[in-house]
């Protein structure tokens with residue numbers, strides 16, 4: 441669940457990236473955030489991750505009020521969501537398996553649980569045979585699926601994908617969208633940030649369109665792709 | 667709390683940091699150990715100067731000279747006052763007869779010159795010879811003794827005591843200043859080394875932040891790295907300083923002559939100081955390791 445209440449974000453000295461944005465996203469929704477370069481999409485995500493703090497207004501994510509959250513609670517808030525970055529952000533000297541296990545280890549999860557869960561998730565994203573490959577030995581689409589697998593380790597309530605189709609070819613972007621759809625069908629909220637109208641129209645049930653830091657359109661679309 | 671597997675993982679990460687940054691790690695162990703060796707030399711010096719000072723101090727007595735007409739009761743009263751005095755290490759009573767005998771002893775073959783002074787003609791006063799536990803209490807103790815009934819005057823080795831106390835203070839404060847300076851130097855070196863590892867791992871650190879690792883967890887491998895540098899430095903230092911100390915101790919106690927040989931009487935044997943030394947080096951190493959790494963991490967935890 442995501443709730444933005446009259447959120448304004450100003451980057452000092454005076455770039456207003458978001459202007460009085462209010463939006464509510466329910467559990468289980470599949471939402472696209474659409475907008476041109478500089479529209480404020482990444483800022484919107486950074487506020488959700490508490491990488492940036494709202495200048496004005498309130499951001500509530502999975503029950504955490506990010507305007508008031510204590511420093512020590514931020515890691516626990518982040519475990520309730522999974523992010524797939526545009527550049528994947530994998531650790532180059534760790535295998536696919538180890539990259540995913542890494543996210544579990546650094547959050548205090550038992551080795552036994554890791555051994556059980558990593559193969560399961562790898563299988564889920566269709567990488568069963570590639571677990572011992574380094575990121576450089578994987579294609580862009582495969583790397584992205586490792587990143588998606590990593591985002592899923594904590595069984596998040598919310599999965600966020602930033603430009604998931606930006607770094608891979610069109611055929612692969614359809615595959616990743618199908619995966620996200622499957623994840624959404626288990627009740628996980630999925631939020632996809634993109635500038636591709638076509639993709640949004642094809643998969644989204646709801647499109648939030650941003651322009652110059654303002655939401656100019658928020659429409660529920662027909663059940664396309666269902 | 668933290669699971670054992672996490673602990674093992676973090677320790678391994680710290681060790682990997684240390685190894686991965688090998689050249690800098692070895693260099694910082696070198697610098698930190700050098701600083702620690704200087705600290706060890708200063709510490710040994712301070713310890714031995716203290717021991718020397720207390721040795722000399724123990725050789726020096728306050729002498730309480732009694733009036734010739736002091737009563738036995740007054741002598742007994744002073745005796746019990748000294749017994750109960752906290753500053754007094756030990757003391758003895760020297761009667762007029764003892765004093766004369768002592769004097770005759772000094773004169774050796776000329777002792778017969780004093781023959782006429784025995785009995786009622788004895789000009790030497792009775793006295794208490796008092797050794798204090800702590801020379802810094804010399805003046806107040808001497809004042810106190812002067813006020814006893816039946817005391818003629820009190821002779822106090824003030825000047826020597828002043829020199830000894832000054833010596834003790836100078837070595838103590840110089841030692842402390844050197845300790846503080848070397849502590850800071852070591853900390854800067856360690857924190858710079860770890861800053862390099864942190865920089866090399868900034869990508870991993872940012873990923874850890876995004877997947878929800880706590881700051882404590884992220885910091886841990888770097889603290890382990892710092893503690894490792896501290897520990898290794900401390901152990902090397904201990905070996906070097908211990909070897910040097912034992913060698914010097916043996917040399918002075920068996921080979922040296924003259925004034926140096928006299929020093930050997932009050933040199934602290936190695937068996938008496940090695941636990942303090944080891945604990946001191948370890949504490950120093952761990953403190954700078956821990957603080958140095960915490961210092962180097964601050965910037966990267968703000969995401």
Ligand SMILES: Nc1ncnc2c1ncn2[C@@H]1O[C@H](COP(=O)(O)OP(=O)(O)OP(=O)(O)O)[C@@H](O)[C@H]1O
Pocket residue numbers: 451452455456457475476477478479480481482483484635
């Ligand atoms: N850290 C920052 N400091 C200053 N200005 C920033 C910062 N981050 C973003 N901005 C500015 O805020 C505005 C919105 O940026 P944002 O990154 O949110 O856009 P975006 O929609 O993600 O664009 P893109 O599609 O190019 O990624 C832009 O004008 C950008 O220059």
Ligand SMILES: [Mg+2]
Pocket residue numbers: 481482483
């Ligand atoms: Mg962006």
